[in-house]
Amino acid sequence: MDVEILSRLQFAGTIMFHYLFPPLTIGLGLIMVIIEGIWLKTRDETWNAAARFWTRIFALNFALGVSTGIVMEFEFGTNWAAYSRFVGDVFGSALAAEGIFAFFLESGFLAVLVFGWDRVGPKMHFFSALMVFLGSCFSAVWIVVANSWQQTPAGYHIVEQVVHGEIMPRAEITDFWAMIFNPSSVDRLTHTLVGAMILGGLFVCSVSAWYLLKGRHEQFARRCFTIGVVVAAVFSLLALVTGHDQAHQVSETQPAKLAAYEGHFETGPADLYLFGWPDAETQEVKYGLAIPGMLSFLVHWDFDEPVTGLNDIPADERPRVWLPFQMYHLMIGLGMGFIGLTLFTLPLLKGGRVFRMRWLLWVYVFAVLGAFAANQAGWIAAETGRQPWIVYPSVQGGVPMQGLRTSDGLSESVGAGQVAWSIAMFGAIYLLLFAVWIFVLNSKIQHGPDPHPHQPPEESEDGAGYLASAAGRVGHTDSMTDAKTGDNRETTPAAARLAGEGGAP
Numbered sequence: 001m002d003v004e005i006l007s008r009l010q011f012a013g014t015i016m017f018h019y020l021f022p023p024l025t026i027g028l029g030l031i032m033v034i035i036e037g038i039w040l041k042t043r044d045e046t047w048n049a050a051a052r053f054w055t056r057i058f059a060l061n062f063a064l065g066v067s068t069g070i071v072m073e074f075e076f077g078t079n080w081a082a083y084s085r086f087v088g089d090v091f092g093s094a095l096a097a098e099g100i101f102a103f104f105l106e107s108g109f110l111a112v113l114v115f116g117w118d119r120v121g122p123k124m125h126f127f128s129a130l131m132v133f134l135g136s137c138f139s140a141v142w143i144v145v146a147n148s149w150q151q152t153p154a155g156y157h158i159v160e161q162v163v164h165g166e167i168m169p170r171a172e173i174t175d176f177w178a179m180i181f182n183p184s185s186v187d188r189l190t191h192t193l194v195g196a197m198i199l200g201g202l203f204v205c206s207v208s209a210w211y212l213l214k215g216r217h218e219q220f221a222r223r224c225f226t227i228g229v230v231v232a233a234v235f236s237l238l239a240l241v242t243g244h245d246q247a248h249q250v251s252e253t254q255p256a257k258l259a260a261y262e263g264h265f266e267t268g269p270a271d272l273y274l275f276g277w278p279d280a281e282t283q284e285v286k287y288g289l290a291i292p293g294m295l296s297f298l299v300h301w302d303f304d305e306p307v308t309g310l311n312d313i314p315a316d317e318r319p320r321v322w323l324p325f326q327m328y329h330l331m332i333g334l335g336m337g338f339i340g341l342t343l344f345t346l347p348l349l350k351g352g353r354v355f356r357m358r359w360l361l362w363v364y365v366f367a368v369l370g371a372f373a374a375n376q377a378g379w380i381a382a383e384t385g386r387q388p389w390i391v392y393p394s395v396q397g398g399v400p401m402q403g404l405r406t407s408d409g410l411s412e413s414v415g416a417g418q419v420a421w422s423i424a425m426f427g428a429i430y431l432l433l434f435a436v437w438i439f440v441l442n443s444k445i446q447h448g449p450d451p452h453p454h455q456p457p458e459e460s461e462d463g464a465g466y467l468a469s470a471a472g473r474v475g476h477t478d479s480m481t482d483a484k485t486g487d488n489r490e491t492t493p494a495a496a497r498l499a500g501e502g503g504a505p
C-alpha cells in the first residue's frame with residue numbers, strides 16, 4: 001500500500017476511535033443538566049444519586065475524548081505537513097479558540113462537577129454542569145467549523161510561499177466571520193450536535209434498561225430511562241429535519257458528493273435509494289430499492305428536475321461511490337429506526353407499561369450500538385464523499401481559488417513503512433485503551449448509583465454560602481484531592497462525613 005492510503009487509514013482509524021467519545025460526552029452532558037435541574041427543584045435523593053452516577057460516567061468519557069483527540073493534532077504535523085501548511089492560518093485560529101474558550105470552560109468546571117459535590121451547593125453544582133455541557137458543545141463548534149471550512153471554504157485568499165525551494169499555496173483568512181459561518185458550518189454543527197444527543201439518550205436508555213432487566217436500582221432506572229427515551233425521540237425527529245437541510249446544502253455546494261451518496265451516475269431526474277449496491281464499473285445500482293424521482297423532489301421540490309450526476313464531474317474529481325453510498329444509507333436507516341423505536345415507546349411510558357416489556361428493554365440495551373454506528377457512518381460518508389479533495393476548490397468574490405487534493409496534502413519526508421509501523425502501534429495502544437474503557441465503564445455500571453448519596457451543603461440566596469465555602473478553602477490548607485483521600489477530615493464537615501461513612505463514593 002502506498003503512503004497516501006496508509007496515512008488516510010491511520011487518520012481514519014484514530015479519528016473513528018476518538019469519535020466514540022465526544023458525541024457521548026455531549027449527549028450525556030445534556031442528560032446531566034436535565035437531571036441536575038430536576039434534582040435542584042425536587043431535592044429528591046434518587047435524582048441526586050442519578051446526577052452523581054452520570055457525572056462519573058461523563059468524566060470517564062471526557063478523559064478518553066481529550067487523550068484521543070490530542071493524537072490527531074500531532075498527526076496533522078507528522079503525516080499531513082503540506083496540508084497543515086495550507087490550512088494552518090485558518091485552523092490555527094479555530095483550534096486555538098477551541099482550546100481557550102471551550103476546553104478551559106469545560107475542564108475548569110468539570111473539576112467542580114466531579115470533586116465539588118460536598119463543597120459547593122446544588123445551585124453552583126447545577127451551574128457547573130451547565131458550563132461543562134456548554135463547553136463541550138462549544139468545543140464541537142470550533143472543530144466542526146474547521147471541518148466545514150475544508151468542505152465549503154470561505155473568507156480567505158491563497159498566497160504563495162516558498163518551502164524547501166518550492167512554491168506552495170497557503171490559505172490566508174481575509175474575513176474571519178465568513179470563515180466561521182462558511183456555507184456548511186451551521187447545518188453541519190446542528191446535525192452533528194443532534195446526533196450526539198441521540199447517542200446520549202440511547203446510552204442512558206441502555207444502562208437503565210439493563211438495570212430493569214436485572215431488577216436492580218428500579219426507581220433510578222425507570223426515571224433515567226424515561227428521560228433517555230424522551231431525549232432520543234426529540235432528537236431523532238430533529239435528525240431527520242437537520243439531515244434534510246444538510247443534504248440540501250450538499251446538493252448546492254458538493255454535487256459530486258450527493259451523486260455518490262445516491263449512486264446517481266447520469267445527470268437527470270434522480271431516484272432516492274432505500275438500499276442497493278452501486279457499481280462504478282457498470283454505472284448502476286444493483287439489488288436496490290428506490291423511490292422514483294424522490295431525490296429530485298427533496299432537492300428541487302419537483303420529481304422531474306435534473307440532479308447533477310457523476311458523469312458531469314471531471315473523472316479525476318469524482319469520489320468513489322460504494323463507501324459513501326453505504327455509510328450514508330446506514331446512517332439514514334438507523335435514524336429512521338430510532339424514530340420508529342422511540343415513537344413506539346413514548347406512549348408505553350404511561351403507566352410504566354414499557355418496564356414490563358422485556359423484549360423491548362433488550363432492544364434498548366443494544367440500540368446504543370446503533371447510535372454509535374450512525375454517528376460513525378455519518379462522518380465516514382461526509383469525509384469519503386468529499387474525496388479527492390482535502391480542501392475543496394471554491395470561488396471567492398468571483399475569483400476561483402484552488403483547492404488541495406488529499407494526495408497533495410501529505411508530508412514529503414514520511415515513508416509508507418513508517419506509517420505502517422505507526423498504525424500497528426496505534427492499533428495496539430488503542431486496543432488496550434478500548435479494553436480499559438470497557439472495563440472501567442463496566443465496573444461503574446456494575447457498581448451503580450449510590451443508594452443514599454450525601455446531600456451537599458446549602459448555599460444561601462445572597463451567595464454567602466459560596467463565600468463561606470471559599471473562605472473555608474482559603475483558611476485551610478486542604479485540597480480537593482485531600483478530600484478524596486480523607487487527609488483533611490477535620491477541616492470540612494463533608495470530608496468528615498465521608499470519612500465517617502467509609503470514604504467517597
Ligand code: HEM
Binds near residue numbers: 374
Ligand atoms: C434520519 C435521517 C438523517 C438524514 C437525512 C441525515 C443526513 C445527513 C447528511 C446529508 C449528512 C452529510 C453531510 C455532508 O456530507 O456534509 C450527514 C452527516 C452526518 N450525520 Fe446524518 N442524517 C440522518 C440521521 C443521522 C443520525 C440518526 C445520526 C446520529 C445518531 C447522524 C449523524 C451524522 C453525523 C455525525 C454526520 C457527519 C457530520 C457532517 O459532516 O455533517 N445522522 N447526515
